Amino acid sequence: MNKKEIFLKADNISLIYPVGVRANIGARLGWLKLLGANIPDIQVKPKYSIKGINLDLKPGDRLALSGANGAGKTTLLKLLSGGLPPTTGKVEYRGHLINMLKPSVGINQEATGYENILLKGLFLNQSLKKMRSLADEIIEFTELGDAIYQPVRTYSAGMKARLSFSIVVFSEPDILLLDEWLGVSDKSFQQKAAQKMREFVESSSITVLATHNERLKDMICNRELVLKDGHIIEEK
Amino acid sequence: MIEELVNSLRMWRIWNIATIYRIILSYRRTLLGTSWLMVGLTMIVLVKSFLFSGLLNIPSDRIIPNLAIGMLLWRFLVGIVNGSCNAIGSNKANFEQGYFPIFTPILSTIVYHGFTFAHALIPMVLISLYFVIPNWSEVWLVIPGLMLILFAALPIGFVLSVFCTRFRDLGNLIQAVLSVMFFVTPVIWVPEMARGVREWVLILNPFYHFMEIVRDPIVAQPIELINWLVALSIGIISWLAAYVLYTSYGRRILIWL
Numbered sequence: 104m105n106k107k108e109i110f111l112k113a114d115n116i117s118l119i120y121p122v123g124v125r126a127n128i129g130a131r132l133g134w135l136k137l138l139g140a141n142i143p144d145i146q147v148k149p150k151y152s153i154k155g156i157n158l159d160l161k162p163g164d165r166l167a168l169s170g171a172n173g174a175g176k177t178t179l180l181k182l183l184s185g186g187l188p189p190t191t192g193k194v195e196y197r198g199h200l201i202n203m204l205k206p207s208v209g210i211n212q213e214a215t216g217y218e219n220i221l222l223k224g225l226f227l228n229q230s231l232k233k234m235r236s237l238a239d240e241i242i243e244f245t246e247l248g249d250a251i252y253q254p255v256r257t258y259s260a261g262m263k264a265r266l267s268f269s270i271v272v273f274s275e276p277d278i279l280l281l282d283e284w285l286g287v288s289d290k291s292f293q294q295k296a297a298q299k300m301r302e303f304v305e306s307s308s309i310t311v312l313a314t315h316n317e318r319l320k321d322m323i324c325n326r327e328l329v330l331k332d333g334h335i336i337e338e339k
Numbered sequence: 340m341i342e343e344l345v346n347s348l349r350m351w352r353i354w355n356i357a358t359i360y361r362i363i364l365s366y367r368r369t370l371l372g373t374s375w376l377m378v379g380l381t382m383i384v385l386v387k388s389f390l391f392s393g394l395l396n397i398p399s400d401r402i403i404p405n406l407a408i409g410m411l412l413w414r415f416l417v418g419i420v421n422g423s424c425n426a427i428g429s430n431k432a433n434f435e436q437g438y439f440p441i442f443t444p445i446l447s448t449i450v451y452h453g454f455t456f457a458h459a460l461i462p463m464v465l466i467s468l469y470f471v472i473p474n475w476s477e478v479w480l481v482i483p484g485l486m487l488i489l490f491a492a493l494p495i496g497f498v499l500s501v502f503c504t505r506f507r508d509l510g511n512l513i514q515a516v517l518s519v520m521f522f523v524t525p526v527i528w529v530p531e532m533a534r535g536v537r538e539w540v541l542i543l544n545p546f547y548h549f550m551e552i553v554r555d556p557i558v559a560q561p562i563e564l565i566n567w568l569v570a571l572s573i574g575i576i577s578w579l580a581a582y583v584l585y586t587s588y589g590r591r592i593l594i595w596l
Contacts, residue, residue, distance in 0.1 A: 118594075120594060181435060184436070184437035184438060185437055185438030186434055186437050186438065186439070186593070187435075187590075187593055187594065188589060188591050188594075190591070200437060200438075201437065202435075202436050202437040204435055204436055205432065205436070208432040208436055209432075209433070211360075211364065213367055214360070214364055222357060225353050225356060225357050226353065226357075226433065226436075228350075230352070231352070254367070
């Protein structure tokens with residue numbers, strides 16, 4: 104695909120979530136009432152999580168989403184990726200889009216590290232052929248050595264993080280959505296991971312990064328949206 | 340809905356390769372893996388055959404093939420129904436990661452239970468063949484019978500999955516109903532035993548019709564047109580229900596995950 108054809112657009116999108124729990128029905132809270140707890144009868148009512156957001160991102164755009172916790176950053180990423188359908192408005196994109204909410208999704212504990220490279224690739228919408236061709240590079244990057252042929256359940260937490268991080272950063276998205284910066288806690292691997300992560304972001308045409316980290320925003324992004332209660336309060 | 344369906348079929352790598360891999364992984368660190376289902380089913384069929392042929396006074400060449408193929412199909416049908424109830428809910432992480440076509444987990448469920456069905460197929464058919472030789476001119480009906488089950492499984496799985504995601508009690512209710520349905524479906528007894536009002540219970544039982552369209556040709560029983568008509572009607576109605584549900588709610592059901 105021609106890089107110029109890549110885009111990500113949101114046309115006046117809103118998301119209404121049903122929130123609240125009916126305390127007057129069901130066993131969930133009813134038994135607490137029996138014990139004398141004072142729980143009001145809350146009605147399930149719709150609440151705007153995201154309200155009237157417009158976006159038009161083109162190749163070269165690196166957008167930061169900022170705002171306090173609960174402002175709607177992660178929800179907006181889910182809407183942009185198609186993970187959640189907007190209640191009103193529409194999202195359109197062209198290009199291979201990857202939303203990096205949790206790199207560990209799709210990792211099978213019983214399968215070996217090598218098998219997971221292939222399996223996780225399927226969930227990243229890559230072909231087996233492509234993942235096989237990338238496998239040697241990924242294995243070398245993980246520094247897992249022969250452990251790559253052992254089941255993942257035998258790995259330490261650090262080894263698991265290295266594996267899932269490495270599989271993800273070797274995928275080649277045109278549009279990359281990130282909920283906080285990806286990294287690994289393993290100290291010996293941190294620097295290498297940070298360098299690879301920068302290359303990974305630079306290789307995508309469009310990046311949307313939800314973060315609280317001011318330094319990261321300045322370093323990576325060229326646009327910023329500040330969210331509050333699900334709508335844009337500032338655009339930089 | 341057509342677009343969503345096509346997108347789901349395009350994800351064949353997930354509902355096919357990843358599901359087959361799930362079965363392959365079940366063999367790790369075990370002697371028989373998923374084949375234990377075949378062992379368990381064979382044992383159940385042999386013990387129940389011994390018990391019920393005597394208790395119900397039914398000739399062995401009628402009850403044992405009925406039981407062998409019946410248990411195999413019952414597990415297949417119930418596996419799809421139960422699996423579909425959790426299909427969307429258990430894929431929350433995949434749905435949150437980005438656009439994940441909504442029929443993909445249902446297809447995975449059907450493929451998974453299709454493979455477990457295939458695991459136990461040979462021993463059950465051999466048990467049946469030992470007692471009764473099918474009418475060879477009718478055996479081919481097994482193929483359209485299985486196709487009809489698969490035709491209905493996708494929309495039924497989708498409808499169940501959506502309702503079970505929205506109403507969390509429904510999965511438990513369905514499990515409770517299924518345990519009763521086993522006894523009103525002719526698995527451990529034969530359909531000709533149902534008389535009077537019991538015959539209506541049989542006719543109103545969808546599992547009976549889906550079971551008979553595959554079982555009758557194998558166990559040399561007369562092919563009943565009503566079984567085919569009801570199964571086909573359920574399939575068509577299920578597609579209409581799935582269409583109405585999808586066009587009314589679409590992917591908005593994911594909000595309830």
